[in-house]
Amino acid sequence: MTRYRLIVAGSVLVDMLGYGLIWPLLPFMVRTWSDEALVVGLFSSLYATMQLLVAPLMGGLSDRIGRRPVILLCLFGSAVAYFGLALADSLWFLAVAIAIGGAAGSSMPVAQAYIADVTTPAERARGLGLLGAAFGLGLIGGSALGGVLSQYGLAMPPLLAAAIALLNALYATIALPESLPPARRRLHPVQPPNLLAPALNALQLPAVRPLLIAVVLLNIAFAGLQSNIALFTLTQFGWGPQQNAALFVFVGVCAALTQGLLLGRIQPHLGEAGLASGGLGIMTIAFAAVKLAQLSDWMLFPLAAMVATGMGLAVPAITSLVSLRAGDSRQGAVLGGMQALVSFALVIGPLSFGLIFDTLGPDMPYLAGSALLAGAWLLTTLAVARSSLSGAHRLFHPVEDSEAQL
Known part of the structure; x- marks a missing residue:
């Protein structure tokens, strides 16, 4: 079970590593096409909006079909988003990549649910604390890597983030089992949340x-x-x-x-x-x-x-x-x-x-x-x-x- 907790924490680490790699650099990416601060604000709000809309749906979907497929979907989605950021040749392309990244970065509720599935009440605080540590470590480490790699071009940090996300997704596909047995899943359809x-x-x-x-x-x-x-x-x-x-x-x-x-x-x-x-x-x-x-x-x-x-x-x-x-x-x-x-x-x-x-x-x-x-x-x-x-x-x-x- 400890190995599975580490894999799930790794998915959170990858999310925040990518976030840390990209976010300090986003204004410089946007300036390729626009020097308006409002455009940078729009993209930041787009990321937050996608998380606001998608995170509750991801949590409900994981109750219905299981945690593993939703975690894998988020990891592969993050890889696609980061590749999109590296290849973006217009503001619209960049906006689509950021929207996908915001949606794919909504894995925290599912990761928390996975930890709750595989831990006893006595172990749960430590397991959730592992997610918190992964969150902070990914953010700090991603920012540091992004700063070092940006001297080789703004495409390098998202390319590294995409590669890390893809490798983690492939490893999780092989090594991560399902934590929610069919008997405990909710059968009714996932309803759009009332925000x-x-x-x-x-x-x-x-x-x-x-x-x-x-x-x-x-x-x-x-x-x-x-x-x-x-x-x-x-x-x-x-x-x-x-x-x-x-x-x-x-x-x-x-x-x-x-x-x-x-x-x-x-x-x-x-x-x-x-x-x-x-x-x-x-x-x-x-x-x-x-x-x-x-x-x-x-x-x-x-x-x-x-x-x-x-x-x-x-x-x-x-x-x-x-x-x-x-x-x-x-x-x-x-x-x-x-x-x-x-x-x-x-x-x-x-x-x-x-x-x-x-x-x-x-x-x-x-x-x-x-x-x-x-x-x-x-x-x-x-x-x-x-x-x-x-x-x-x-x-x-x-x-x-x-x-x-x-």
Whole structure:
């Protein structure tokens, strides 16, 4: 079973390796035909949109026909997408390759389901942690490889990604067994998911609504930064693919260190509320500094470290706060609704930042992002303060609260 878990983790590693290889270079690929930031934003949003639409379908399909064929479909699809990126000779060709890549990169829910199939409850956390490690390692390693290979041409990184995906798909075809026996499969047809319902249902709960809106604002800003940063560094400092890939690797390492080392050490002292407010505050300052400070290119690295650290602190803390306020009977529904909202934010962020870049200037998206993050900080702080006041009221006025519940 350990070997099978490693193969599935390998499929996630390949997905993220390809993502890391390509994403820092995408703006430079697009500039072959267009120098508009909005076009780069459209392509980033296209990738996120395909994942938003396809990931639930892939999960449902794997419940019906088994995990193995869906994982293989995603791996072979990734190979096709990366070959398409290497061979693209027009924006339309590039768009088709990115759409296929987004759809094929929706294998994470299926990989998680496979791990759940082949592990006991006691082993499951370790198995899912293996997927998380593969996710982070692929992103960091892909960015590093992409930076090195891009000096030989922009086609080289996607060609390597395609070769890795194809080899992994062929190996999985031979070595990966099915994890879901026919007796446990769902027989009814896969229904198209209702993408709006989970988000709208979660937003109807007053206890979590401010935190969910904060999550949306945070992810719009971060997704806009991811899609926009290479164009910003190219415009402001003349950076090419190698320097941008180095920045992506640096951000990935900072994020891994934050979640792997820093978060566990300071959480007992600050609690979720302190981590959320502190993380959002750090990100707000970093985004504003891009616009307000007279930057040298080396200053991007400490600012990027601030963004990665703030994100690594704020996201787990806000997720925990949402989970605590959702109640035991609504955990899955509320967290599912939050994930749907994050997906929508990943579509909105690149588009909005690209439009602001083109119309108002290369540093204005970061001022807009700072405003969004300040709003997220304010909503989170007020939500925590309101909860604290409510708790104090219940402590000192238990009779009133009891009468109110009758």
